[in-house]
Each structure stands twice: as C-alpha cells, then as structure tokens.
Amino acid sequence: GIQVEQSPPDLILQEGANSTLRCNFSDSVNNLQWFHQNPWGQLINLFYIPSGTKQNGRLSATTVATERYSLLYISSSQTTDSGVYFCAGWYSGGGADGLTFGKGTHLIIQP
C-alpha cells in the first residue's frame, strides 16, 4: 500500500498565526482528504481534494497530484483549531488498503 507522511508532527502557535501543514504520498492517489480530529475524538471532514485548490473560510488546501503532495493552510488561527489534522489517500491503482491515513499533525493554538 501507499505510505503517507505528514509534517510537522507537532506545531504550537499563538492565536492569530498562520500555518502550513504538508502531506506527502509514496504513490499516486485518486482520493485525497483532510480531516480535523477535535479533542472529543470526532473526525471532521475538511476537504476532499484529489487535485487543485479549495478554500473554506480560513482554511484552504492545495493538492499537486503529479508531485504527490498536498498542503493545508490555516490562517488567523483560533483556539478551536487545536487538535490533530490528518490527511488520507486512496491508492489510484486499486488494492485493498482503503483510505490510508498519515500519523497526523498535532496542532495546539495558545490564546
């Protein structure tokens, strides 16, 4: 199956700061998603972005499929943005691995 690497593993920022989270894939994917897991354990679907750029409020994401990476941008961070951010991809060659997750970026926004 594919390997998904996320960086950085941990990030501590002050409220109002901007951040960029990165996700690299070992092979091509045809389903790429970003999730936010909040402190209560809920997995919130942020973006479905196999390619291109999308924006939703203070969050935006860009996937460059040919170079096998995706970026998540968070602007003007708020304390409610704290949690773990996961990217996940599904190998475009098929297979039985389902949506493969990275280990996540643990983000802490301090007031």
Place this chain on the structure above:
Amino acid sequence: DSGVTQTPKHLITATGQRVTLRCSPRSGDLSVYWYQQSLDQGLQFLIQYYNGEERAKGNILERFSAQQFPDLHSELNLSSLELGDSALYFCASSVRRTGSPLHFGNGTRLTVT
C-alpha cells in the same frame, strides 16, 4: 453532523467477551468502512462493504468480522476481546465504491478491562 450514526458511543467490557458495534451510513451512501484508531497504530483500515458485499479487507483480525445488511447498515463484531483491542472504532460511508469522499461517524470508544 456527518450523517453517519454509530452506536454505542462507549463500551466497557472484559477480556474474552464479544461485542457488536453498529453503524448507519448517510442516506444514499452504499459503501461502509470500518477503521480502528489506537494510540500506537494510528488510524487503521479494517474492512469495506459496498451494497452488501465485502469489497476490501485491511488489517482486520480473524477474531473480528463485519457485515452489511440489506438496509445498508453495518455491524462490526469483535470476539475473544483482548486488552489491546481497546481503541476508538470508526465507521465511515461514501456514495461510491472508490473515488468519493468518506464521511466518518463519531466513533465507538471500546475499553477492554
């Protein structure tokens, strides 16, 4: 609210026991997936069903089994439970078998004592 419903939210049981986790997918979604999240293994894909049939199998133990019923709800059965099975179990659903976004339920937190 993702539209995916999982019950129960919490489950505490003893080693050697058997439990059943239940999932109702979003309306219109035909695919159901089960994932396990533990501290040391991260989010691991267990199994996928599409329209009642098993479509993909990941790191699912032989002690675990799942099925999808004609009304498209799914159940994950965990038997001969061990301490290491303690984890957060997620169900997700999607419209198609591949190439469509997954939407996750709130999970069932299983504690084996």
